Amino acid sequence: MKQAMTPEEIKERKPYLDWSLSEKEYDYISQKLLHRLPNYTEVGLFSAMWSEHCSYKKSKPVLRLFPTKGERVIQGPGEGAGVVDIDDGQAVVFKAESHNHPTTVEPYQGAATGVGGILRDVFSMGARPVAILDSEHFGEIKADPVMRYKLAETVKGVGDYGNCMGIPNLGGETFFDACYQGNILLNAMCVGLMETKYLEQGNASGVGNSVMYVGADTGRDGIHGATFASADFSKEHETQRSAVQVGDPFMEKLLLEACLELIQNHREWIVGIQDMGAAGLVSSTAEMATEGGAGMELNLDLVPQREGGMSAYEIMLSESQERMVICVKAGHEADVKEIFDRYQLHCAVIGKIIDQPRYILHHDGQVVCDLPVTSLTSDVLEQPGEEKKPARLNQPAAKWEPVVKDAGAILRQLLAQPTLADKTYITRQYDSQVRTNTLVKPGSDSGVLRVRGSHKAIAMCADTASRYVYLDPEIGGQRSVVEAAANIVASGATPLAITDCLNYGDPNDPEIYWELHHSVMGIAKACEVLATPVVSGNVSLYNENDGQAIYPSPMIGMVGLIKNYDHTIPMKPQNLGDYVYLVGDLTDNFAGSELQKLLTGKISGALDQLDLAKLHRTMEQLLKAEQTGLVASCHDLSEGGLATAASEMLFGTGFGLKLQVPGPISQLFSEPAGSFLVTVAKEKAASFTKQVPQARLLGEVTNSHRLEITTDDQVLNQNMNDLEKIWKEAIPCLMKSKA
Amino acid sequence: MSRVRIYVTYKPSVFDPQGATILDTIQTALGHQEVSQVTVGKFFDLTLPAANLDASVKEIAEKLLVNVNMETYRYEVLEEAE
Amino acid sequence: MSRVRIYVTYKPSVFDPQGATILDTIQTALGHQEVSQVTVGKFFDLTLPAANLDASVKEIAEKLLVNVNMETYRYEVLEEAE
Amino acid sequence: MKFAVIVFPGSNCDIDMYEALHTVLGVEVDYVSYRAESLAGYDAVMLPGGFSYGDYLRAGAIARFAPIIPAVKKMAAAGKLVLGVCNGFQILTEIGLLPGALKQNESQQFVAETSTLLVANDQTPFTHKYQVNQRLAIPIAHGEGCYYADQTLLDELERKQQIVFRYVNNPNGSVNDIAGICNEEGNVLGMMPHPERAVEAILGSADGLGLFQSMVEKQVQA
Numbered sequence A: 001m002k003q004a005m006t007p008e009e010i011k012e013r014k015p016y017l018d019w020s021l022s023e024k025e026y027d028y029i030s031q032k033l034l035h036r037l038p039n040y041t042e043v044g045l046f047s048a049m050w051s052e053h054c055s056y057k058k059s060k061p062v063l064r065l066f067p068t069k070g071e072r073v074i075q076g077p078g079e080g081a082g083v084v085d086i087d088d089g090q091a092v093v094f095k096a097e098s099h100n101h102p103t104t105v106e107p108y109q110g111a112a113t114g115v116g117g118i119l120r121d122v123f124s125m126g127a128r129p130v131a132i133l134d135s136e137h138f139g140e141i142k143a144d145p146v147m148r149y150k151l152a153e154t155v156k157g158v159g160d161y162g163n164c165m166g167i168p169n170l171g172g173e174t175f176f177d178a179c180y181q182g183n184i185l186l187n188a189m190c191v192g193l194m195e196t197k198y199l200e201q202g203n204a205s206g207v208g209n210s211v212m213y214v215g216a217d218t219g220r221d222g223i224h225g226a227t228f229a230s231a232d233f234s235k236e237h238e239t240q241r242s243a244v245q246v247g248d249p250f251m252e253k254l255l256l257e258a259c260l261e262l263i264q265n266h267r268e269w270i271v272g273i274q275d276m277g278a279a280g281l282v283s284s285t286a287e288m289a290t291e292g293g294a295g296m297e298l299n300l301d302l303v304p305q306r307e308g309g310m311s312a313y314e315i316m317l318s319e320s321q322e323r324m325v326i327c328v329k330a331g332h333e334a335d336v337k338e339i340f341d342r343y344q345l346h347c348a349v350i351g352k353i354i355d356q357p358r359y360i361l362h363h364d365g366q367v368v369c370d371l372p373v374t375s376l377t378s379d380v381l382e383q384p385g386e387e388k389k390p391a392r393l394n395q396p397a398a399k400w401e402p403v404v405k406d407a408g409a410i411l412r413q414l415l416a417q418p419t420l421a422d423k424t425y426i427t428r429q430y431d432s433q434v435r436t437n438t439l440v441k442p443g444s445d446s447g448v449l450r451v452r453g454s455h456k457a458i459a460m461c462a463d464t465a466s467r468y469v470y471l472d473p474e475i476g477g478q479r480s481v482v483e484a485a486a487n488i489v490a491s492g493a494t495p496l497a498i499t500d501c502l503n504y505g506d507p508n509d510p511e512i513y514w515e516l517h518h519s520v521m522g523i524a525k526a527c528e529v530l531a532t533p534v535v536s537g538n539v540s541l542y543n544e545n546d547g548q549a550i551y552p553s554p555m556i557g558m559v560g561l562i563k564n565y566d567h568t569i570p571m572k573p574q575n576l577g578d579y580v581y582l583v584g585d586l587t588d589n590f591a592g593s594e595l596q597k598l599l600t601g602k603i604s605g606a607l608d609q610l611d612l613a614k615l616h617r618t619m620e621q622l623l624k625a626e627q628t629g630l631v632a633s634c635h636d637l638s639e640g641g642l643a644t645a646a647s648e649m650l651f652g653t654g655f656g657l658k659l660q661v662p663g664p665i666s667q668l669f670s671e672p673a674g675s676f677l678v679t680v681a682k683e684k685a686a687s688f689t690k691q692v693p694q695a696r697l698l699g700e701v702t703n704s705h706r707l708e709i710t711t712d713d714q715v716l717n718q719n720m721n722d723l724e725k726i727w728k729e730a731i732p733c734l735m736k737s738k739a
Numbered sequence B, C: 001m002s003r004v005r006i007y008v009t010y011k012p013s014v015f016d017p018q019g020a021t022i023l024d025t026i027q028t029a030l031g032h033q034e035v036s037q038v039t040v041g042k043f044f045d046l047t048l049p050a051a052n053l054d055a056s057v058k059e060i061a062e063k064l065l066v067n068v069n070m071e072t073y074r075y076e077v078l079e080e081a082e
Numbered sequence D: 001m002k003f004a005v006i007v008f009p010g011s012n013c014d015i016d017m018y019e020a021l022h023t024v025l026g027v028e029v030d031y032v033s034y035r036a037e038s039l040a041g042y043d044a045v046m047l048p049g050g051f052s053y054g055d056y057l058r059a060g061a062i063a064r065f066a067p068i069i070p071a072v073k074k075m076a077a078a079g080k081l082v083l084g085v086c087n088g089f090q091i092l093t094e095i096g097l098l099p100g101a102l103k104q105n106e107s108q109q110f111v112a113e114t115s116t117l118l119v120a121n122d123q124t125p126f127t128h129k130y131q132v133n134q135r136l137a138i139p140i141a142h143g144e145g146c147y148y149a150d151q152t153l154l155d156e157l158e159r160k161q162q163i164v165f166r167y168v169n170n171p172n173g174s175v176n177d178i179a180g181i182c183n184e185e186g187n188v189l190g191m192m193p194h195p196e197r198a199v200e201a202i203l204g205s206a207d208g209l210g211l212f213q214s215m216v217e218k219q220v221q222a
């Protein structure tokens, strides 16, 4: 094939600038790595592999701050997904991934392929995906029909893919704020289970071993997806969008079953396996070769292709979905092929491992690429960003004091805010029970899944606290982890580890880099204190629209372990007359709260420091109480504070709560980190308070179906049926509005 | 009043898993090896006044019926009447 | 080879919520009050030899593409070639 | 009594059905591939839920050509019990073992929730452990579950008591609130709700147990 430009023309005309490769990087590659000018195909490969999406060149220095080790960590970051021991030779495998740009451009397919991609990451490790979670951030939908359409399509995309695969959706979050109007966020998380002995890694080695390609044919889908995802998303790009990736969950289901059959029954045939994600074939193969310390030679004419006339560059960078690469031991190619044939999947040997550390590509009878393997992967120039504390943080606004005249009216308004309102419109489109292990469906603090054949269960959640991160990246980062841990603990599970998706604006802006750096510091610190190492994650930068960045939005996906699922704690009160306790504190700082947004239309102010050690101690005590059967129900306070949490506990039950809360009524709407409402049977009260000394008795569970809270200055007394109606109808009503 | 038919199909380079599966079924399950290509599309029949037809159809198609990221369309007038 | 287009629609007695929803959106959200009816259908373009066309198409349509309990179809030849 | 759970490419509630029978009811059950051509030795056939062939075209439309289908029809003709759940129901209508068809939900959205069913006929081999008008909490999860039959067929179904389950709150627009129907002989049942997901109280409901117990007892009597 003819190269579109000669190396000299490339040097002169610098087309790589459009592909987000800088002149400095180009010069470094030519002078220091290759000692020659790269050809057209090679420059294309470099621009994709050196994009932030593949190389993490900007974020790597910051990511090193994360604690990644722990007693239970079997595999930390760097592989398809993190692997954490859950005893008995079993492990939980999980990772989250962002698909923000594709979802913003084409919500249905973007969301669907986001789910598809993260599933492959997990099953390429040898684990069976058992749950999907999704974190979605939208702009305001009230006055924006396009945003409503995007919400509907995103949800349909997440649902259709997971439903078709038969993997239950166990939770997520849906958040609304104007900062996502031009750039929505879709982070998908997958949790898998495996026998530890089947652990697979994405590496390729052993001279003479084969490189096999399996799954869907390669087409021109999503070419430059990786660089596209790493570039500011402005109007200009709207013309580039024909290369949409289309998901085929049916093919993925076959691929999943075939890969697991191969790994579990014939592990000895293979060296490593990896899915083709961002930057497709080049990224998967180059990373596998780097990982295995090997060289690789591929013949692109052997790659199954859906369209004729694709260039080497297109074949290597295609982001067609549902494809995997396997390094197969010499002599077992036919055996492997037999398995994939049986699932009616394409499978072809496309190359082999060679004895020099080079990455060589043949196409149309020519060598189109001949590079040192590591030049594409580990030799990337790291680019720690310049940092500058954002101006808004130098002088945070004065402390805001809410005036709450009618607490009932405020509560009703809060419950109608889409961020707080019932998400059944969304979760009802997701199958959450398929494969019959779901103990707690979406709608509680965490989703809980039984580990079939054992008495164990795993709990999981996905949380972001972007408003808090915006007001103070470091404390906000800590809060994100505390919020996730609180959800896990509320369900009765011991937090094990986290995965993350770091969603930020343009890192070349020093203020945004500072946000990234400081929020990661906060996350790292909280993970250290709460003993939840980071085992996998993903970075999504350049979340901007016409120069307007989103709030810094690190998403935390946490998984916890319940050793005996009889001790799974429900969110709803169970018995009339049970005592109600507050574990943790309320606060008079409303910076970043839903109340502040409701009453002032914006958020501002400084955050209070968190006492992480104390929060950790409290959670441990609460957990102990849960595991010894002292707790009847538990819910953590998050957006909307105690009043909202209490309402959520009562919805769908016939119960009421009668509480006495010292302090001004406004505090019922404050959002302290890591506080809980807990109900306890009266006869267990003494043991409970002994176990959790700081628990404060607030009142008890009634059968009036009213929420009655007396404070120092006001009484809140609301009929739960009225509140439930408001809460339930808010999102369906907004979605139906014609405005 | 006119009756208009708007045909919507995937752009040629967009992968159509449904079309691929149907073709495979026709060839293998039904044994019609002689069928060599299947593409799937949708159509919408609209009744609307003849005045300003072109502008109306264009707007309705591009704003609602067609996903311009991955689909293309064309339309024809089926019949015209008063 | 011929290129054949098979149109599949619901039988008239079968309620099509999709058409109704689209009509509603066109009228209210897009403000095109003048549109008075929308029906939706699918079509399949098949490439196959001209010989025995009618029998082949009938078989493929009735065995696979159409659920005769609720759908009807018709087809037309788009083009003929060697 | 021996059950067969048919596995089509894209089936995904096969394991749910298997576990309900094997682990919860403790009866003999095997997975049987869609490629098999015989069901000799089995007393009952279960077509599980999922997305056979991706549900491309129409739900259940392509599964109709699977090699196992003639054997399923043979079982039905021989009076053995055949149960299709969700995608299995869709397949049973596509292969003509049950009348009518399943359309996209009226809301045009996938719907997953626990539905309340009314037992409309407790005289079938699948429901004799229930009482007529008994309410059952059974999960549903489908996008194409709107049962359609024209008026003539509907009248006939009503007259011949082929309607086995109805929804209390119709979630998908099915005519006459139909959630499940059987054939005239009563040995083939298709239903959109998932009884196999309702066999353990810790998962939310055990109301589906009666259906499987009915099948097992029926067989023992036979």
Ligand SMILES: Nc1ncnc2c1ncn2[C@@H]1O[C@H](COP(=O)(O)OP(=O)(O)O)[C@@H](O)[C@H]1O
Pocket: A133, A134, A135, A136, A169, A170, A171, A172, A173, A174, A419, A420, A423, A426, A427, A441, A442, A443, A444, A445, A446, A447, A463, A487, A638, A639
């Ligand atoms: N997009 C979504 N997908 C799945 N579940 C969701 C989604 N959005 C919200 N949920 C579920 O709704 C419930 C409430 O969410 P949220 O208010 O974020 O809970 P919390 O404040 O406890 O983190 C949770 O169970 C959550 O898993």
Ligand SMILES: [Mg+2]
Pocket: A444, A445, A486, A487, A490, A635, A636, A637, A638
């Ligand atoms: Mg919570």
